[in-house]
Amino acid sequence: MLYQSEMFVYRRDEILYNENKVVESWNDIIENFRSFQEIDNLEPSRVLQYYRSFFHWYYWPEEGLFAPSKFLGYKNSTIGSYDSSGTGGVTQKVLAKYFNKLDRTSEEFKKLFTELSQISKNNFGKDLNDKVLNGTGGIYVPKQ
Structure with missing residues (x-):
């Protein structure tokens, strides 16, 4: 979608990219992983409301934590401040620098999918x- 003002023509995802600063380091990402774990401490939250819509999940093996792209990829995300704005495409691009998508047929994917499914349920x-299993989504792990 394009927007136009007197001086600029720009796409909607570029606006969101500028309004919602994306993560810039592993420290930003780790902070967001830890912040996502507060999901059940603040009910009802938008994160919990939109939980079923997340289909790009990231795993941090050092602490065994999962978080969705749209939460993980924006700097200083918190359960209380999450408003579901932004696009997954923006966060997918920035997180691709740090993570690899697992092949759905791999044993690691099957193990993590089962674990995430159990946590969710x-x-x-x-x-x-x-879409996590049968569509465009997936599970991602840190690059080696």
Whole structure:
């Protein structure tokens, strides 16, 4: 979608990129992983409301944490401040510098998918979006 003003013509995702600063380092990403773990401490939250819409999930093995792209990729994300604005495309691009997508047929994917599914169902009463397994989504792990 394009927007036009007197001086500029720009795409909507560029606006969101500038308004919602993307992560710039591993420290930003780790902070967001830890922040996402507060999901059940602030109910009802927008994160929990939109939980089923997330289909790009990231895993941080050092602490066994999962977080979705749209939460993980914007700097200083918190459960309280998350408003679902922004686009997954913007966060996908920035997170690609740090993570690789797992092949759906790999044992690691199957293990992590099962673990994430159990966490989602047991802790939040939510099923994962079908796109994690059968669509454009996936599970991502840090690059070596």
